[in-house]
Amino acid sequence: MADPKTDYAEPAYAQHQDKSKVPYYRSNLDDRISPDLKELLETYSQIPRDQQSAHIHRIRDLAWAIRQYPCTGSGGWLKPQLRQLPIYPEILTRAKEGATIIDIGTFVGHDLRRLVYDGASSEHLWGIDIVSHWDVSYELFNDRSRWKGHFLEADFLTAASSDAFAPLRANTDVIVISQVLHQWVWAQQVRGATALVALTKPGSLVVGNQMGKPDAGEVVPAGFTVPLYVQSPESFAKLWEEVGAATSTRWETQCWLRTWDHIGVDSKESAFMGPDVGILEFVARRTD
Numbered sequence: 001m002a003d004p005k006t007d008y009a010e011p012a013y014a015q016h017q018d019k020s021k022v023p024y025y026r027s028n029l030d031d032r033i034s035p036d037l038k039e040l041l042e043t044y045s046q047i048p049r050d051q052q053s054a055h056i057h058r059i060r061d062l063a064w065a066i067r068q069y070p071c072t073g074s075g076g077w078l079k080p081q082l083r084q085l086p087i088y089p090e091i092l093t094r095a096k097e098g099a100t101i102i103d104i105g106t107f108v109g110h111d112l113r114r115l116v117y118d119g120a121s122s123e124h125l126w127g128i129d130i131v132s133h134w135d136v137s138y139e140l141f142n143d144r145s146r147w148k149g150h151f152l153e154a155d156f157l158t159a160a161s162s163d164a165f166a167p168l169r170a171n172t173d174v175i176v177i178s179q180v181l182h183q184w185v186w187a188q189q190v191r192g193a194t195a196l197v198a199l200t201k202p203g204s205l206v207v208g209n210q211m212g213k214p215d216a217g218e219v220v221p222a223g224f225t226v227p228l229y230v231q232s233p234e235s236f237a238k239l240w241e242e243v244g245a246a247t248s249t250r251w252e253t254q255c256w257l258r259t260w261d262h263i264g265v266d267s268k269e270s271a272f273m274g275p276d277v278g279i280l281e282f283v284a285r286r287t288d
């Protein structure tokens with residue numbers, strides 16, 4: 001029987017948080033604005049460097065008013081995460097060849113913009129999120145009239161069978177899902193990964209990052225009231241074995257454990273997540 005404490009589509013801790021009471025809201029994000037983002041904003045978005053700080057802080061307030069995730073507060077989205085993955089060159093090559101790429105939990109679509117800046121056409125890019133951040137996204141990147149990609153407001157756990165997802169079903173080449181699956185306990189992560197399988201075909205990739213640690217297990221970060229299952233490379237492989245067996249598909253996984261500094265977040269400030277908790281970068285490749 002479903003446990004309402006752990007079987008949620010999106011976490012309650014990201015709704016109605018007081019910024020003065022959480023350990024992850026930083027009023028000044030200046031040192032988080034990465035050289036990558038500065039270049040992207042200047043060249044792609046035509047926002048001069050001396051206006052970028054005010055721009056970013058205004059956008060963060062708009063995003064914080066929608067949802068209050070730790071990464072929104074701490075500026076985790078100010079460094080391109082997809083581009084950090086060792087497999088990024090393959091993803092970019094596929095993107096330039098017209099692959100269908102979806103970013104689940106896309107937030108402001110920052111990783112999709114990086115693909116476009118690096119040479120992909122936006123037409124085959126899809127950003128999916130349970131709550132629209134689209135206006136904030138267009139404002140951040142100043143590309144409302146240029147963006148030819150797709151944004152869908154949907155809970156991916158239940159929407160994969162909907163009409164809106166029809167072009168993606170069994171037809172997606174790369175699914176990006178960063179900082180999303182870790183919001184759940186093991187059973188919900190299995191449910192989430194299983195929902196993704198319906199969108200894939202042999203050769204598809206599921207890539208991204210999430211909280212990770214050398215010894216997998218449930219963690220309740222400071223200030224949270226629900227446990228999250230933090231994966232290790234081994235448990236992540238087990239998850240895809242379980243999902244593969246349930247869906248008659250086969251998956252090979254590759255993972256890298258990193259510290260938070262790797263994505264521009266100070267490890268000391270991330271200590272509230274618990275000892276040894278860092279970032280797990282991952283690739284799950286569908287082989288059959």
Ligand SMILES: C[S@@+](CC[C@H](N)C(=O)[O-])C[C@H]1O[C@@H](n2cnc3c(N)ncnc32)[C@H](O)[C@@H]1O
Nearest residue numbers: 009010069077105107129130154155156178179
């Ligand atoms: C922690 S943020 C991560 C944003 C971005 N992927 C990143 O790594 O910077 C999680 C995002 O996933 C979205 N989300 C949470 N649950 C979802 C669900 N069931 N379906 C679709 N999006 C979801 C949230 O609204 C939020 O934008």
